Amino acid sequence: MRIILFGATGMVGRGVLEACLRDDAVTDVLVIGRSPTGRAHPKLHEVHHTDFTDFTAIQERLRGYDACFFCLGTSSLGMSETDYRTVTFDIGLAAAHAVLAANPELTFCYVSGAGTGTGSRQMWARVKGETENALLALTERAYMFRPALIEPLPGGEPKTKANAVLQRVLVPLYPLVGRIAPRRITSALRLGQAMIRTARTGSPTRILFTADINDLAAEPTPS
Template sequence: MKVIIFGATGMVGRGVLRECLLDARVSGVLTVGRSATGLAHPKLREIVHTGLPDLAPIEAELAGYDACFFCLGVSSAGMSEKDYRHLTYDYAVAAGSTLARLNPGSAFVYVSGAGTDAGGRAMWSRVKGETENALLAMDLRAYMFRPGYIQPLYGVTSRTRLYRLGYVVTRPLYPVLRRMFPAAVTTTEQIGKAMIAVAAGGAPGRVLGPADINAL
């Protein structure tokens, strides 16, 4: 199985990349992002592309893949809806529509968020929900991952300073959170393994929360 990862330098993307490189079912990984991961591996190939959401210049490199793990995402804090929509909806839909044309029927796993709702009151929730709906309507085996609290493992860290500090504080509490709220927490390792499982064999539903992700 050959996979594409968008956003492999972020916290979730880096965790997903780690699992892909370790899993024997994944024969090749192509990362697409604004910067390189800094990793070297026989299965890994990277495209540094700063022109998102326009993928036309690199289209020829995206054909022939079985799955895409879309891990690009930004916090909506302090952002206008227009800017957040551009970085969230436009980027994901551009990737999805391009891959639906180049690799129809391939798996596309989109990292959304708990509380996503196209009809919701919160701006980020609406935009994420509209993004999910657009992807689910494409000629893809699209799956929406809605993780709650994500614990980074194996040296994976968030690129956002405030989040990094938060994870340092909550790391010792993760075992307690896992016992008390098993349906609301997951890890970067579990997300990566679940994405590979979904790409390889599907899932019972198209919208998957933390409990579903952990079960996979």
């Protein structure tokens, strides 16, 4: 299976990339990004790209893939709704249109978040909800992943100060949360494993929550 990955240098994307590199079912990973991952692996290939609203220049590089894992995102903290919509809705849909134009049967896995919904009072949740709805309407092979708490891979520095502070506060609590509320926490690695499983065999639901992600990640790999 050949995978296109967006957001590989972020906290979620690092775990998803690691899951892809570890899984023998994944033969190629094409990372599209503005900055290099810093990884070296026989099945990892990287394309430097800066305009995430227009993929015309690299369209031919996108052909021949089975799935796209879209882990690119940003915090809405301090952003206007217009700006957040640009980096969330506009970029997400531009990427989906580009990879589907090159691979009509491709599976598109989108990382959203718990609380997403167009009826929410929170700006980020409404925009994410609109993005989800547009992707679900675009292809029947689109799946939305809504994790709650995500344990990152060890190492790696968060890209923003806000995320760095949040990570310092939350990471020591993950073992406790895992014991008292295991259905509310997953890891970036398990998220990647669940995406691979979904790309290979599908999922009973097109919107997956933390418990669904953990269940898929725990299933034995099909032969």
